[in-house]
Amino acid sequence: MAFSFSLGARDPGSRARRGTLRTSRGTVETPVFMPVGTRATVTGIAPDELLALGASIILANTYHLLLRPGPDLFRRVGGIHTFMRWPGLVLTDSGGYQIFSLPHERTMSEDGARFRSYIDGRIHQLTPESSIEMQTAIGSDIMMVLDECIPATDLESAGRAAMERTHRWALRGLAARSNPEQALFAIVQGGLVPSLRQESARFLSQHPFDGFAIGGLAVGDTRTQREEMTAFAADLLPAAAPRYLMGVGTPPDLLVAIGCGVDMFDCVIPTRLAWQGTAFTSTGRVRLTRGAHQTSDESLDKACSCSTCRTYTRAYLHHLVKSSEPLGPQLLTVHNFHYYLDLMAQARAAIEAGVYAAFAKQKLYEMDRHEHGEARA
């Protein structure tokens, strides 16, 4: 099979680890952050810019791509990489999160979900098999099984039922897989209940999945609950396979999870905050809408080497954001991805050097201090 994962250095002071994902398309160094390209585009940034920023793998979404442009188009053009001109890797989420969280008319059963398209009103079916079929058409390098994703804080009885269905669906997904070039990851559920997580990890790791995701976090839980469960769940997963924490998170979330042995992340925060006018910087979050930046000749982040920081002042970025001009979010998107991808590169280097625990502690201290300082400002 084309997909493989090899472990590299381990950090002596934490559970952090280096790794390499290998596919016939290329390799990805882990820990890695995946920019979110839900609809086969990462909002407001071209693939070649993402590549230049150091992105090696992006996430796309099966639910949204099923509705538009649909599987036939992907089959016709030969997959998402050709369609969007992205030379790196693609991981596709299965649509599980969307069918449970989006407020469109839907009915759930053991078979899967039936729902009405928000685009043309047509009825669609998303089952464990049809999700894999769609992901096969998309041609992603890593596919995810369809899961039943419920709020982390739901009752244990609901959590057990969702977990057990997720297990049955995972096996149906495994059976439905047709292209051995495409890796398939399972998703550990179980909410905030340790015994359920344990049972889920034990069950799924008995089957030949190429990687394991921790699902159902960052869905109503607190930061402390999330961190505790991430540490607990990561430890339950096979050491030799990649571990992916779905939908997480902020820079501190990433640093903590890497220290727990997580290898892969995705989150809409860098783009979403950019379009809200907020940047991540070495001195904390900067909200460009604030009047304090109106006359600032300073760059967004003096410690940053991205093209936005090398070129523009905070005053100009403030002006763009206040004027609702798209160039503002575009420039902040470049910066935020530079921040995220650079943070991951620093994390990988710290693991290689065997100093990740100290590195993360220092970074988290700085981030907490900045967030705290900003809260007072």
Next chain:
Amino acid sequence: MAFSFSLGARDPGSRARRGTLRTSRGTVETPVFMPVGTRATVTGIAPDELLALGASIILANTYHLLLRPGPDLFRRVGGIHTFMRWPGLVLTDSGGYQIFSLPHERTMSEDGARFRSYIDGRIHQLTPESSIEMQTAIGSDIMMVLDECIPATDLESAGRAAMERTHRWALRGLAARSNPEQALFAIVQGGLVPSLRQESARFLSQHPFDGFAIGGLAVGDTRTQREEMTAFAADLLPAAAPRYLMGVGTPPDLLVAIGCGVDMFDCVIPTRLAWQGTAFTSTGRVRLTRGAHQTSDESLDKACSCSTCRTYTRAYLHHLVKSSEPLGPQLLTVHNFHYYLDLMAQARAAIEAGVYAAFAKQKLYEMDRHEHGEARA
């Protein structure tokens, strides 16, 4: 004085002419198209991208920049070029068009316009003198006098009153100018009435303006009316000064006006249509929203060498536009500017070669044929 204009080749078969605008900041080859950067940003495209596409001068708007970021900021940072990191030239419109066309509370008098800011509700005054003062703060290379801009189709009596006020205001603008490095253009008014245009051109050309604009067209007039008045008005202007047709226009508009001896143009069409999903191509306008493009593997324009056409398919651009993803308009903006700027480069080369009349005739024939063909499709 820093500003100068020198004429180059003339086309033997039309009134088209080559020229060079010279300022201490740089030179601009005419005929030239100026991308519109109303709020010190050309929507959705960074200055370095515009420069790479061949733009040499952009237009910004005094009315909008007066309200935000305001004159103090421009004085503080040393002008618009530094503020937005644009190394080319900048022409500032005076705000005349906005105060007459925008529906905000305003009162007009011989002194100027009083109006309420749409941003913070504060009362502002725009007079011939304060417009020049603001444009001096902005630091544009070419300033425009404040004019009274009324619909081209208004009654002759209203046209005369507006023209006469425009003349008085032009002289007040000339007297208010303080920085000899900044050129100042007058604006010929007179609607669709030849005798008024004649009178306006005669009056204004007696005064030491650096260039002359034809105002009040593309404001309610038909294409035929606009073309006839452009030809008539351009002929009335001093041959040795640059001639600028304000707010015009489509590619055919530009070709016709160049043939009348017009040197400079600005228009929001390339960006506005891009954000509506429409592209200018060698085979006519392409509306990417149309279902016909849904499965097209072709590039947007086979004859185009821009990065959008070199990289993406119509199917992908269709998907982006239908998904309301900003990357769609961003990529179409790059293409549309490439189209406009390339058309101007072709026009300049045709004038140099003494074949502009034939070049324009052929191009207009093709454009008309495509528009006609598309209308039937």
